[in-house]
Amino acid sequence: MLQSDRAEAAEAAAVIETQCPFCSVQCKMTVTEGGKGIPGQRRAEYKVEGVPNAASEGRVCVKGMHAHQHAVHSQRLTHPFIRSNGELVPCSWDEAFAVARQHLQGISEQHGPDANAVYGGGSLTNETAYLLGKFARVALGTRYIDYNGRFCMSAAASAGSKTFGIDRGLTFRLADIPLARCIVLAGTNIAECQPTLLPYFNQAKENGAKIIVIDPRKTATAAMADMHLPIRPGTDTILADAMLKIIMDEGFIDETFIQARTNGYDELSVYLNSLDLSQAADICGLELEQIREAALAYGEADTGMVLTARGVEQQTDGHLAVRHFLNLVLATGKIGREGCGYGAITGQGNGQGGREHGQKADQLPGYRSIESEKDRAYVASVWGVEAATLPGKGVSAYEMMELIHQGVIKSLFVMGSNPIVSNPNAGLVEEGLNKLDFLMVADMFMSETARMADLVLPVTSYMENEGTLTNLEGRVLLREAGRQAPGEARHDWMILCSMADMLGKGHYFRFHEPEEIFNELRLASKGGIADYYGISYDRLRREKGVYWPCPSPEEAGVGLLFQQSFAHPDGKALFSIMEGDPWKGVSEEYPLILTNGRVLSHYLTGVQTRRSPSLLARELENFVEIHPITAQRYRIRDGEWVEAQSEHGCFTVRARIKDQIREDTLFVPMHWGGVQNVNHATRPDLDPFCKMPGFKTSAVRIRPLHQKVYRENDSYTER
Structure with a gap:
């Protein structure tokens, strides 16, 4: 390569300061994008390096090292899609918004505002999570909003x-x-x-x-x-x-x-x-x-x-x-x-901040309660609406799926989530989504849920969308944008503002950049449990992160909590004396305990990590981890396809025989959809206090697929 070519290539290289979009550590890093100008080179080269910071201290894991691969993937959605004659076809943003307005307004007029529902995600920025809650309650007027963090924290x-x-x-x-x-x-x-x-x-x-x-x-x-x-x-x-x-x-x-x-x-x-x-x-x-x-x-x-x-x-x-x-x-x-x-240990990238500012069914910004008249009045004053117009408490994420299945909810707007894979009792969820009058999904890729939608809106990635996120220790971080959005993809917060405008509520959503949204969030959280009022973009740039609560710009955030008192009115913590009821769900018919979890190379439902060739190569397909004695009992060989079934449904994965698991337990990762989706077999029972599903305890049976002989009519006999 000539020296002039090298100089041009170096000049063309772009250094993006960002942070990993995946887990709750939120490791800071730089992504150097270069090589586009090198003669004969087919694609850009990327170099990822950790940046010293107070959380990860400059470390980046394998997911963070390869996160850019999904952001630059050829399957990124770059324009809206609308369903026509049963197929999703490209359309303009004007067409997309017109269709959304027609359905959302029509459903509200015919069935009431609560017939519309909103489903968010724990990886959205604080700004978008805040705006999504405001959009549901002010623009749509619905009580039904919750998010996938319900299954996390x-x-x-x-x-x-x-x-x-x-x-x-x-x-x-x-x-x-x-x-x-x-x-x-x-x-x-x-x-x-x-x-x-x-x-x-x-x-x-x-x-x-x-x-x-x-x-x-x-x-x-x-x-x-x-x-x-x-x-x-x-x-x-x-x-x-x-x-x-x-x-x-x-x-x-x-x-x-x-x-x-x-x-x-x-x-x-x-x-x-x-x-x-x-x-x-x-x-x-x-x-x-x-x-x-x-x-x-x-x-x-x-x-x-x-x-x-x-x-x-x-x-x-x-x-x-x-x-x-x-x-x-x-x-x-x-x-x-x-x-x-x-x-x-928070799972999602903004699992902490995502649940603090209003996309949870029972919460308003700052961890305020939607059932408190005082909290409703304060937030309403910030938003410029009457407190009486704010809807009341909704239901949890899975309970929304049940209401969809029952026909109570007629439309669903999903932003930054993939509920058809992540919810328990996935068969019921799929049936319910198919019953909807209108399903709208905002995502970077055509996820399993997006493929079912009537309208799909393309959103920007972590390298393109500026905003704040709060890591697992309560440290608020600013993620700068460093890359142009591909095609016609738009920032999620911009989509919310445009949709509010087309619903006649645009004057409540006059935001031109994320910092303006954050400043309103600061005010809405002021005096609340999760008080962000003392945090600003300028301060985040100077200090590289600030803990909440931080009630004023002059105060340092609190990193070590409860040094003098707890947050109850009397300053004291409360022991629990409520007796638990150990799960006893196994039976002769379903004798094994199914539990699920994560693997190093994938994240949530895999929509992003499976678009990273380097991560996908580490785990191409799902598996069940089974003890050798259990495998022998059920005549299962290492590497063969097996079916696990509960009373709610079944899934098919490969067996991975390991002696590092209990004999009565099966472990299956949660990152795959379709026939490999472990949540086809998870039970729909919910914790009575927090509505957490029982992902870790489902009673199942297991057998190798070679025991089945399929016929042309899809029935089978056992051998």
Whole structure:
């Protein structure tokens, strides 16, 4: 290459400062795009490098390293599509908005505004999540809005709110992790789901910490732990109670902390006195000595942390399971000081911020309650509407799917989500979406849900759309835009403003850039639990991130919560004394426990990561992880196709035989749709407190597909 060619190529290279669009760490990075001007080169070259920051400290995992591949993929949607004669065909934005207006207004006039519904996502920016909630309640006037974060953080969020008076992913700073002398990781596989955090835990081990992992599988996280408790899925509440009873019996509670800063301990003590430890161990599928060793390690430690994730939370008693683990934290006084606290490991990129500002059925911006007259009046004053015009509380994400199936909801607008794959009882969800009068989807790709839509709107990617996101430790970060949108793709917030305008509500949505939306969000959150008022774009650029709550520009955000008091009116935390009901769903017909989760190379329903060749190559298809003894019992060979079936439905995947899982448990990743969708078999039962589905505990049976002989009429006989 000539020197002049090299110079031109270097000059053509674009350096984009951004952050990973995937997990809740939100690692900062640069994407250098070059090579377009090099003679004979067919495509641009990309170089990804981590940028030093307070969360990931410059680390980037394999997903972040290859995230740009989906952003530049040839399958990106670059213009709207409308269904015509049964097919999705390209159309103009004017046509798209005209069709949307016709259906949304027509349905509202005929059936009332609540016949329209909105379904959001935990990867949307704070600005878009805020605007989506405002759009539903002001432009559409519907009570029915919820989002896929309901399946991620609702159990931990409701438990934190009840126990502490506030819900934030971590009550401590990530930098505090190496100061802990014992860390309990319950139902979380950080090594695969948040790998850039793993060095914090390795550093804690180097400092002498004992790490305890509670998981039915020996994951990569469990492999690095000092103790692994392979719990029977669905029994976490009992395990937490057993650990606390041992700690109490051995005298490791902090009586001074309990008396000064908590309520409800005496009732809890009475409740635990009746607990039979041997019986509890049997229910959990563990040896009592294992539980005792873990309990004493946590109880004896001067500093300690408990972290939970979906393994504990995605259960029909997930709210109580988290609260009982929080009992451990409170009883030992391990919170509100360095090296101590509780953390819910958020899954989605903006799982924290996405649930704070209004796209959840029962919330208004700033974690205000839609059922509080005071909160409604304040937010209405910010929006310039009458409080009486704001609709009331809606229902959770899956309950919306049930209302769609029942015909109560006639239209659904999906933004940044893929509900046909991510919801439990996926067969019912698909049936319901097919019944809709109108389905509109805003996405970057033709997802499984988008393929069913009447109208599909193309949106921009993480490298093109500016906005703020809040990571798992409550640190608000600004993601700058560095790349032009492809074709006619538009920013999601722009689409909302345009749609509000075509519905005659445009004067409430006069925004020209994300910063203007954020400034209104700041005001709407002012004085709320999640107070962002003191945070600004200028400040985020200077400080590279600010913790909430941050009530004024002069104050630093709060990284370590509860140093002096909790967020309840009396300043005290509340123990839970509610008895959990361990799941007992297996039967002779369905003898195995199905649990699901994530793998390192994919994210959510895989719509983005399967467009990354480097990530797809690591996991081309779905699988079921099964113990060798269980596989032998059902005559299943490694690598062959099997069918898993529950009373709700079935799916087909390849078998992966491993001895690092319980014999009574099957594990299947959640990233695939179609016949490989694990959620065809998940049950629709919901946690009564937070409406979390029981993803981690479905009763199933399994068999190899070679037992079926198919006929032309699609029936079969067994051999």
